[in-house]
Amino acid sequence: MTGAIYAEDLIPEVKPSAVITNGTRFENNRATRESTWVKYTVLTIGLAFFTLFLLVPLVAVFYEALRQGMDVYWEALIEPDAVAALKLTLLTAAISLPINLVFGVTAAWAIAKFDFRGKQILLTLIDLPFSISPVVVGLMYLLLFGSSSWLGRWFIDHDITIVFAVPGIVLATIFITFPFIARELIPLMQAQGREEEEAAVVLGAKGWQVFWYITLPNIKWGLLYGVILCNARAMGEFGAVSVVSGHIRGMTNTLPLHVEILYNEYQFSAAFAVASLLAILAVFTLVIKTAVEYQHEKKQGK
């Protein structure tokens, strides 16, 4: 090989961090900037809306919860039924998450990487839980596994209880949350195409190696994001779970259901206390989500 010098090697390295994203450049450019009043009007409307409809209710929950003092608040949380509800909620999320993880990745993989008959139908069906009212979902499971159907009777005959028990709650939650991960991954995987995977195969990688070393790292952040959203929904689901749970205290009550019961019994402080617990879980999830996004951006900017 000759020691020729290539002009392009002399060009300083490309620093992606120096590349300004389109948004900021647009805003910083005087020629393309909107006038000040437009900017502040839009900002004010947005912030006012956010405060009125999101922030005030959230603060109200904590305010109501703590109005009768820390002791009452704490008692409502350590009360056995509340603890049982919290445990059930976490258990439900813990079961439905891995199942949806596997399903989501498989479905996204199938849709993004293969051409097959009925692809469009599968794509539409994945969205089904988004379009059906959760109450209807609950009813569907009630009809399918309740004592009025032959399937339900078969389970009852074999001493397996599904409705008004933990399995029913988990099933309903899985149904409700199943689009989150798949929906997050499909556009991502479609945009990425097959080239990197083809390259890996040509280099001699086996199927699982391609998935583990090439596909997974590429979808990692989207997957994490989907899991977080899925988890948030799994813990907060009310409608579908309400129908199949049977509201048995300390047994089949999840946190959202427990809140409703307390409220209906005029135990406002306790209701708000438990509600605040749910809110904390949700905020915590969002904080993780933001941290994930931040990490992702930092990584991309590297």
Next chain:
Amino acid sequence: MSIEVKKLNKKFGDFTALDDISLDFKPGELVALLGPSGCGKTTLLRIIAGLEQSDSGNVILEGEDASDTHVRERQVGFVFQHYALFKHMTVFDNIAFGLRMRPKKTRPTEKQIHEKVMSLLKLVQLDWLANRFPAQLSGGQRQRIALARALAVEPRVLLLDEPFGALDAKVRKELRRWLRKLHEELHVTSIFVTHDQEEALEVADRVVLMNQGRVEQVGTPEEVYNRPATPFVYSFLGSVNLFNGRTEQNRILIGENSFQHEHSLDAGADVFAFARPHEIKIVTDMNADGLAAKVDRILSFGSSNRVELDDLKTGQLYEVSVTTEELAALQLKPGQQVRLTPAHLEVFQSAD
């Protein structure tokens, strides 16, 4: 390694990508598959690699039918048009990937891998980039890393899909020369796909010209350029002037003008004829033989001078290249009427 493809056919729905393709590639050869987009060249390359399945026909690698061999086992190196570097891995890990994916029994130790990767990086002259990520590289550097990655597994065949397609003109030219040199050093049978005739003619030992899923001509760059076998090759390679006309005894009639041309066709046959810009002479004497045309523009920069002319009757554009001395002697002015006589003319009988 020798590669042979036999009677390959491939359709995508109603579109015929490959129509009964049979080709032979000799060991150590550097061959260009050249043709307009949609001519099937990339499909052919992908079928040889095993990334695509042909509807019928065989791919024979080193005398062995590889049609049913998995891509993994074909031992081909493939360089993708958009490089397909693994974004989340450093340059080093990208190149090491193929070696690390080997089964334990045949996998080299990390130390051996390190040596191999570094020597490849030296080969592509980018050893100082080992710890960078693909996003931090320029297009040409990415291309060279993609090549190093493909070479790491010591492929028996190197297949390159539009290797310089996404690069700017200057880098293209550098890399072209570099690829040629690299090939002389490694002598791996290589096939590359391109739509750029200059690239194919400059780099390849042999050029396969493809059009609409068929092979039009196979030959050395010199052969295909100087002796095009079909009208397609004529019009695809280099600039060319096209004349539509009819044969007369020892003459060709184009419009109202005719000129001397020995041909073996019957008189009165409809023909079309090609002449390269440097094969046409400009005559200022309007009483001479030849096509009547009007000078439109004279472009003179660099070593070649180009004269663009319009046919007086039809307005068709002709392109003639002349040497600086000729241009000085002719003293052409825009708007001037001249005669054109082809010194060399390739005549094809019209199909109908």
